[in-house]
Amino acid sequence: MNRLIGAPRRLARRILPFRRATRVALDELPAFAVPAASIATLADAAAFRRTLLELIAAATRRIVIVTLYLQDDDGGREVLDALYAAKARRPELQVSVFVDWHRAQRGLIGKQKSEGNAGMYREYAERLGPGVEIYGVPVQNRELFGVLHLKGFVIDDAVLYSGASLNDVYLARHRRYRLDRYHLLRHAPLADSMAAFVQRELADSAAVRRLDLPGVPRTRNLQPQIRLLREQLQHARYEVSATEPGPGEVAVTPLLGFGRDNQLDAVLLALLRGARQRVILLTPYFNLPRPVRAVLGQLLRRGCRIDIMVGDKTANDFYIPPEQPFRTIGLLPYLYEHNLRRFARTHRAQIEAGQLRLHLWRDGDNSYHLKGLFMDDDVAVLTGHNLNPRAWSLDLENGLLLRDPTKRLHAQHQAEWAALRRHAVQLADYRALESPRRYPPEVRRLLRRLNRTQLARLVNRLL
Structure with missing residues (x-):
């Protein structure tokens, strides 16, 4: 500033x-034709937290979480514990988390310098073993000029969509909350499209690196790859198998902005x-x-x-x-x-x-x-x-x-x-x-x- x-x-x-x-x-x-009965508005941050944990616990195929940050606090650790527990129950389960590269590797604004949330990711991996893959996405060379601000958690065939990130206040821990909007859409083609986008455009990019493993490269060493990622995202879109909504259905179109x-x-x-x-x-x-x-x-x-x-x-x-x-x-x-x-x-x-x-x-x-x-x-x-x-x-x-x-x-x-x-x-x-x-x-x-x-x-x- x-x-x-x-x-x-x-x-x-x-x-x-x-x-x-x-x-x-x-x-x-x-647009996808989604039954209106498959779209629900959740009441508050507590309901968002409860639904997220329930979906993680019941997951059988995939958990793909995209968020600005997964914080090193009680709320973030509760989610990370749930992810590792789900993986332990079902070793074949795909569990991947995508967070902003820069935000994950710094401390909170106004606090002392630290290795940020990435330190927690590596500590969990060392203690509990591999299985929960956590990726850092560098949208720009510097956080000031743009961050990963995608939203949407894909868990099996459900999309839990909110502007919230994952920490104490977003998850209504310790008697405080940060109000957001929370929606649950249960629709396999929509979930497939959003998960496929993350795999195609983010996970497969050379600029996107694991943060739960040691030896994380410096940002300056990734600048050519970050430039290529930005160029790629300029033309990226969600793949939508267009369907005409029938009686009782809503047209849902996922949109990308960059x-x-x-x-x-x-x-x-x-x-x-x-x-x-x-x-x-x-x-x-x-x-x-x-x-x-x-x-x-x-x-x-x-x-x-x-x-x-x-x-x-x-x-x-x-x-x-x-x-x-x-x-x-x-x-x-x-x-x-x-x-x-x-x-x-x-x-x-x-x-x-x-x-x-x-x-x-x-x-x-x-x-x-x-x-x-x-x-x-x-x-x-x-x-x-x-x-x-x-x-x-x-962003x-x-x-x-x-x-x-x-x-x-x-x-x-x-x-x-x-x-x-x-x-x-x-x-x-x-x-x-x-x-x-x-x-x-x-x-x-x-x-x-x-x-x-x-x-x-x-x-x-x-x-």
């Missing part, structure tokens, strides 16, 4: 220019442009990409009703309470709130008219990590995409597009939205948010410095 603030101004002009959006024909997207020809971003924009009456947008970090802001403005002028839910700054995982020593990373929640306040001020007329409704989520000292879209009454997007410039341009993302013209999932989506609003308040206007003039002195100083050096735009794009 400090390095970003001190970077030369020309860096902001060179890094991450937004590309012209790729157009996509939604009607031509192939690089310039970004299918997921293009579909998200196309969905927003095609909204007829209603959009519900969920994001943990209010820092919308310019193309998304532009489309939302068009929808408001067209009379579309828009709900946006974000977390209160105190529900951000980077928030530092006033009684604790301030670190530069603690600027982020204030930066996101500042963005939201400006957005609310720009659209105050629509807020007053009830056309734009901004929801701020807060539940004690728990944190917020929701992302995704509901469109009208017949489309939903499950994704780990934060709907921010970093996800739009740098490797995916999502599941659910098209439901007969509205078989409508009641389920309505129940999920009602549950999410339980701990949210609707903002009456922009003044309901704290004025930057009342921010802590360290925050005000950093914000002034960003604005003075014209680097606020660069920081928003990278964080």
Whole structure:
């Protein structure tokens, strides 16, 4: 963060220019026909943890977990214990875990330097033997410029999909949780497609290396392989055996997002442009990409009703309470709130008219990590995409597009939205948010410095 603030101004002009959006024909997207009865929304983080452990314990053929990180804490160790126990029960079981290469090999931000979660992976392998293969995926040469942000756990013929990673707070351990969305889809062709993608594009890449074994190479020694992986991912897609949904079925399309020809971003924009009456947008970090802001403005002028839910700054995982020593990373929640306040001020007329409704989520000292879209009454997007410039341009993302013209999932989506609003308040206007003039002195100083050096735009794009 400090390095970003001190970077030369020309860096902001060179890094991450937004590309012209790729157009996509939604009607031509192939999809799996999934019975609506095979799609379930899980209630909360505790249900997510319970379902994950139950699926692992019952696995007979494969467990393929893709996540940003599997943390060295009680929650992460509980999952790793379950994976090793499943392998011990069934030696023929395929068990593979894919995590971000950089995130796995560093300690937590603000903590002392360590070998990171990879140290735990190697300790387990030395103690319990081989069988649980853990791979590091280097999407970029540096973590700052992009990470593995794919989601979806494939266990036999089930896909457990959530934006959550695996640690204490995501798994609701020790009386705290980080709220996400949790969905279980039981459909063999979808599970096969997602597992095959991981094998084809990640496991078979020379840049992707085991982290549970000794002798892990340095990142700089993998740079040619990482470059090749990036080029490969630019053109990668999930393989979908297109089927026409029948009565009681939902069209489910897995989508990949990476690089310039970004299918997921293009579909998200196309969905927003095609909204007829209603959009519900969920994001943990209010820092919308310019193309998304532009489309939302068009929808408001067209009379579309828009709900946006974000977390209160105190529900951000980077928030530092006033009684604790301030670190530069603690600027982020204030930066996101500042963005939201400006957005609310720009659209105050629509807020007053009830056309734009901004929801701020807060539940004690728990944190917020929701992302995704509901469109009208017949489309939903499950994704780990934060709907921010970093996800739009740098990270490797995916999502599941659910098209439901007969509205078989409508009641389920309505129940999920009602549950999410339980701990949210609707903002009456922009003044309901704290004025930057009342921010802590360290925050005000950093914000002034960003604005003075014209680097606020660069920081928003990278964080």
